[in-house]
Amino acid sequence: MPTMNIIQAVNDALRLEMRRDPRVVILGEDVAKFGGVFRATSGLVDEFGPDRVMDTPLAEAGIIGAAIGMALYGLRPVPEIQFADFIFPAFDQIVNELAKFRYRSGGQYPAPVVIRTPYGGGIRGGHYHSQSPEALFIHTPGLKVVVPSDPYEAKGLLLSCIRQNDPVLFLEPKRIYRASKGEVPEGDYTIPLGKARVVREGTQVTVIAWGSMLHTALEGVDKAAELGISCEVIDLRTLMPFDVETMVESVKKTGRAVIVQEAPRTCGFAAELSATISERAMAWLEAPVERLCGFDTPFPYTLEHEYMPNGDRVLSTIQKTLDW
């Protein structure tokens, strides 16, 4: 089995699906000849030609708007937004158009568009190359939101996204684009959407994360293990619709929960998870559900590592729930 990083796994998934399904097309800024600024679409134009891998004018609303039209007509567009921070010029197209097409047409016009976009900080990118905007889209009825945490996950989840019939925001954790490496099957496999993954089993605290924060969470859990604390770690994978059962069952077992999220705290997705756990596992909880999040500030440049959760803060949050 070959070893790949996330970029290579995404590229492999796209190539595989474009070979399998002639309806799949890619469009975005610099995605064809240049292969994308992170190289995720590298080489695809050579194999599939400029009709299926399209460099677009620099206009995110146009990329998503055109992708919607293509999907209405019957194609399977996989547009790339160069950075999640640049998605906002297309916010109206995503929120008011893409997400609502199936509903407002009574199912006559589904719009299966899979938007790929790199998100998250830790790359010295400042305000506009670092944000984690998932909550805005999870809050939009009609969109699925999926975040892979490693290469195996990236390929299997992306293939599932392209093969189902609803619009998806596929957020790629760019900090670990190349740092996360692992074995990835060469051929076809899929990972079901809406199903979380128990990454590590444990007994005292459930730690929930997604994307690059899964690795931060594991750092903290490793430190806790050295202190004899047993944590169960859940990679949520699909944020909408999310796997309530896996998460709640785990908390019923451990009695404690820590959610690690890179995005700002207030109204972040961790708040929804916290509420869900409290509603469904109140009688099992031995401490309040803890959230470890980014700050309610714009994403900073120089102090970005102070802004982002890290292993030490994960550990102290775990200890806080145990000491409560």
Place this chain on the structure above:
Amino acid sequence: MEREPTVRGKASGKGQAHAAAPELRSAAADYLAGDDEAKARGLLQILRPDGTLVDEASLPDGVDRTEALRLYRGMLTIRIMDERLLALQRQGRIGFYGEARGQEAAVVGSSAATLPDDWIVPALREAGVGIFRGMPLRQYIAQIFGNANDPSRGRQMPCHPCDRERNYVVMSSCVSSQLPHAVGIAMAMKIAGDTGRCAVGYMGDGGTSEPDFHVALNFAGVYRSPVVLFCQNNQWAISTPGSSQTAAETIALKGIGYGVESLRCDGNDIFAVLAATRYACAKARRGDGPTFIEALTYRVSAHSSSDDPSRYRDESVTKTWREERDPLTRLRTFLAARGWLTAAEDAALADMIEREVREAIAAEESAGPPALATLVEDVFETVPRHLGEQMEELRGHQAG
């Protein structure tokens, strides 16, 4: 601004002519053979406000008595239907209505240029485009009531029909956001190798200020998409006149900057609209790229049932458009002069349409609402667990 000359091609000589000048067989052909700037500044007119033709040769091909009456019937259907539905709104029987009064020529003329395989991406005043393509009146009215017969299942306010069978895409109320979709549909036609068809995307004059209008024109130009972008310039965006909307001399000129051939026609002249849209659709279908069309008309009624134009505009101007430039009157005069429609036939036709509209309203008004379960359906392809739970909670409350 339907001014006296028939064809206002101001040959500046700055633009590029699209074809070597053919023999000038008519005013319409003369206009269409003009250079880019002349077309975007000019005005194609075939049927004058007094109901006479500019010249016989400009009459679009195939417009015989049968076809002319079909166009007239399409326009009259919109007029009667709008009057009836606006009355229903005033009576509190429907929640909202947006008329196309005075714009029926732009609606029917452009629709008549489309073929069944073409796709329509409408804005607010193009329900008549769908109806002229065969959308049943009852289906349209079911959407107005948002009842169980509405194919869109009561999901949007009135005047947002959707008809997959006739490639008529549902609109949102967000102005011009549909235009990139029209271009994307056209791009997909090209990618899929489906030649001989095109997409037609509509907007109003206000819509040409929106970013998505510019994005759409730009993409259409770059990809040479088989798309027609059709602007019904009715000169008012709610209370904002065209002069406050843009400093451009004409709206059509905006297309030229994007490398998109742009036409300007008299939107109250059914034949000019038909000729311009036919030209654009045929060009798109044969792979020669996009066209932007400005159809100059006037919103003689309110923006919608929620609006009162007397608060912000001089209604004596409106009166002129209503009484002297009405597109239906203009076509009716033409038909009468040719002996193609007598007053008695006209009255009988109006009676028949009125009856059809009233019957459709009666049938749809009595239909019940969509089933409760539809509240959470079509958000996704299948109802996910959380929506199922939310529906159960509602049912629990209702059960008391």
